[in-house]
Structure formats: structure tokens, C-alpha cells
Amino acid sequence: MAELPVIHVAAGAIKNQQGEILLALRSPGSHQGGLWEFPGGKIEPGEQPRQALQRELREELGVEVEKCRPLIRVSHRYPDRKVVLDAWLVSQWRGELHGKEGQPLSWVLPHELHRWPMPAADKPILNALNLPDTYLITPPGVESRERFLRQLEKVLESGISLLQFRVFGLEDRQLEQLAREACLLCQEHDARMMLNGSVVLARKTGAHGVHLDRRRLLSSCSRKDYPDLLLAASCHDARELQQAQHLGVDFAVLSPVLPTMSHPDAEVLGWGRFQELCAEVSIPVYALGGMSVDLLQQSWVRGAQGIAGIRSLWPGL
Template sequence: MSRSTPNTAPDGSSLPVVHVAAGVLIDMQEKVLLARRSADSHQGGLWEFPGGKLEPGEQNRDALCRELEEELGIQVRRARPLIRVTHRYPDRAVILHTWLVTSWEGDPRGREGQPLSWMPVAELPHWPMPAADIPILRALDLPDTYLITPPGFKETALFLRQLQQALDKGISLLQFRLFGLPASGHEVLARQACRLCEEYGARMLLNGPLKLARAVGAHGVHLDRRSLMALNDRNGYEGLLLGASCHDALELEQAQAVGVDFAVLSPVLPTLSHPDAEILGWEGFSQLSQGISIPVYALGGMAPDLLEQSWKQGGQGIAGIRGLWPSSV
């Protein structure tokens, strides 16, 4: 994708628009490279992900490679889109085309005299960074796959075995979503699932009431569209990961406005569970997901082999039930 040169910011204001390619370099110890901006620059003194402005007509990835070679003296070998962020400062609008860089040649050094620091991902929120970089921290904190439990199951032992199989395969983010159980049985199973997730270092979001989520020790809450649209802010959800189900631009805008951590957008492809639903397609998903600055998972007809396609279309990754939930016992 090449840089556009609109006269106005994405929100319709007359602010100048600056397009930036930024690289999130992550090493084998899962540490991320930060560079400090010079004191006399915009947002001077803050720490940021290395990168710089796109030149007219330049491809995003080409700009990334050029900037990282100029700033750090490295050659990018493997990178994939992470998140596109639009942020409005008082004097300008910035659009960050962010890439996750996992392989490069050379040892990064501040070729322009800028200080560098390798930081664990968990410590990044404690560093002074430009406001435009905050959504990038959310994207880094989330995995590329979001598993949703089947809404019904045959028996508890089988459900827990299949959940363990999913965790064994590396699932680290789960939405607990079950229907038709008595309240007591629902709470007991949610507690068991949460404990199992914690044994694997995974996080479980409850699709249900906030009170129940806190009672079972869930790591977060997943909002359905009705709950999302009724929400005014994040009050009451402090300390919890907050996700939301979205199906159109209005719901995505609401998710961003109330401060959810990520959204799930569907249906991207046809599904057996909703055969008559209006399909977004990858083009529709791309247009909607890149219109906001929070991580967005693609849902609907997803399978592991579609992960790269989601990244290319601006997604955080994929979410799913049938395509991700283990079928063996």
C-alpha cells in the first residue's frame, strides 16, 4: 500500500497528515527495541518504535526498510503488518503503519545519535511514549489467535479435555461462551476453565455479566453487540481485558470510543452457523478494521491458514470456534 496525501485528516479536520512507517523489532528474548526522540523534535524526549515518514508514492514496507537502515543500520528480512493507527495531535494527524519485525541483518545502533533500549513487552506501558503508540502496545500484548468456545457441549469432562488440547497447542486467549446451562453449572465450569487457562499462562474472557466474570476470576469480559452499544465508558471494568463483538463501522467506532482493548469483526467469510448473514469479505474487513485504531480479529469462516491473510488486511489475527476448537477427545 502506498502513501496517500489527503488534504484533511481522517476525521475531516484540516490538520496536516503525516504518514509514518514504524518497526516493532522483537528479539528471541521477546524484548522490543525503543528509540528516544531528540529533544527538539515533535514529541521530543519520548521513546518510540523506530521509523519515519513515508516519501511521496513510497510503499509502506519499502519505507520501513529504508528508515530502519538509515536509523539503525539494519536490513529487514522478515516483517508483517501489525496495526494501523490514526492519532490526532493538536497540530497534526499521524497515521502509523506499524510492522512487526522478527528477522533482520546487522546489529541495531543509533546511527543518528539517538539512544536505544531493549525492553520486555510487559514493561513498555511504563515508558513515556507518544500517545499514537499506545494502540501498538495493545496489539503487542495480544496473540494472533482468539479461541471461542462452542456455545453448547455434550459433557463437562469432554469440554475440559478439548480445552486442554487447545491450550497444549498454544492458545493463549480464550472467550468462554456457553449457553443453556443452569446458573450454578455455568459458574462452576467457568471457574474450572479459568483455572485451566491459568495453568498454561493463558487469559480467559467471559462472555457474560461483569459480576460473574469477577466471581470466577476471569481475566476479562467479552461484550456482545447489545452490551457494547449500551456502554458509556470502561468504569467498572478496571483491571480486566475488554473485548467486543462488532459487525459494522458504527459498532467499531463505539468500541474504540468506550476504550475496549480489542474487537472481533464478523462475518468475514460464510459460516455454517449464520448462513444468511451479510458477508463482509476481506475487502470489507480491511476497510472497517483500518478505519479504527484498536486491534481487530477476523471472525467467520476462519482457520489457521487464513492468519496471514488477516494480517495483510489489517487484522490482529483470527478468531473462531469450529476452525480452532479441537474435535478429538
């Protein structure tokens, strides 16, 4: 069997001040013609992805990119070719944006992007656009329910919009009640709560999704077991990341990237290995272990959706 040609593409998820993302319609005669896409094009020999992005957006839309960052890298196999897509989030540009090639353009809110017909290679970008750059994990121990909820409200007021409820050591009834109260707080602040536990408990408490630990990840068989829920997984190596992608999770957490106080003896991946592992899958991946907000930019450069953390994001730890 002949090896498929590999097409390396740079694409821009251009975001305006209203939070909308720009889509362009592919010409009918092109590959995947008639579908909506994130503007961009092939990376020429000798070009870096960012250089290609700047050139393509200048040629297609008549604008100069002033501010952008890596978003996600996607590999997708079509029947006739393999596409490697370097997607960038573009937040600032210069010039009047218009379709220089006559292509129709449309601004779309991120949560509505799934309604637009797109090439399959573009679809993992939708998850990345609908996730924040910071993922909070609650401390595992709760000494005082009232203090826990006060601290949770404080982090939600600071802007955290995605968190994992991960609490151990409580009786089932206490755990369910605390998770329900935490979820109500999240809803009041337009945040989403992932429950580290069973689907049944997630349903009972109103959680927006389920976060799988290693055991649940490796024993899960189908995404259909988690209908209408966000799904995430904790991963530590290539095998677990591949299982997460095969299962169809919305995002993963990969750890430990750097030394951490909670697991001082754990073997760390380091940024180099983290980047290699992220490049092997086409799902958003958060970096966990030794993270702080100061490392957010570093995480993007290394292929992460952003950072995940407990100690650095939770008050009083």
C-alpha cells in the first residue's frame, strides 16, 4: 500500500472582541470543498508554522497578525492524504479583514461552531476553543464543608471556569451533598464542574462532566457510557493518552510535568517529553505537576491547552 502524502497546514482561529471565531467557506472545487474552515493554508518548505500563518492570513484575508499563540496540533488521516494541522489562536491583527479570494466569511460563537459543517481535521479545534487555559483541581481532603465552599467561591470569583471536584475520605452521603453544593456554586458563576467519580454520582449532583482516573480510563470501553457529559481523563504516559483519544475524551491531563510537593518522589516527564506526548494525540491536554500561572505561556509553546493545578490555584494551600 502506497504511503499517503502528508500535508502540513497552519490555520488561524481568529477571535474578535465579542468572543466570536471567524470561519471561511472552502471553494467547491477544493479538497473538502463546500465546508467551513479556520482560515489558513499549506506550510511551505523552510517555513515555520507561525510564518505560514502570517503569510496565509495576509494573502486570504488582507490582515497582518499582531498577536497569536499556539492552540492545538491535529493529525488526521483522510482516504487520500494525511493532514497535520497547526492551529493558532489569533487575538489581534492589523488591517480590514475581508475575503480577498471572494470566499464567504462568518463570525460564530465558540459554543455554536459544532453546528457548522467542517472538515473532520478541524473538529478537535472546537474542543480547544471551548475550554479555558486553566483547570482547577480541588484539594482531596475536606476538613470543613463551610471553609471548602468559601474557598471554592473565591476561586470562581477570580475567573476559574472549569474545575475538577476531587474529594476523598467522606461518607457517600456527605460526598454527594458537598458535590451538589459545589456544582450549584459553579452554575452561579457560569463555570463547569467535572466530577472525579462515577457517572451515577455525576448525574445525582448535576455535574457537567466526568473526570476519569487511571483505573476508570483503562477500564472504560465506550464514549456512549457518558452521554451528554463532558469527559476528561488523567494520563501519565503514551498508552494512557492513546486510550483517552480512542475513548473520545474532550480533554486530558498529563502529569507530572515538573517536580511537585504532593508527589516529591514521582518521576517527572519534563517539558520535552510532555511536548512529544502531546504531539502524538489530537486532543487538548493540560499540563499538571509543578504548574503555576507563570508557566501558562510555556505550556502553550509545548503544545498544551494550558495548566492544571491544585496547590497553585486553590487559596490557603
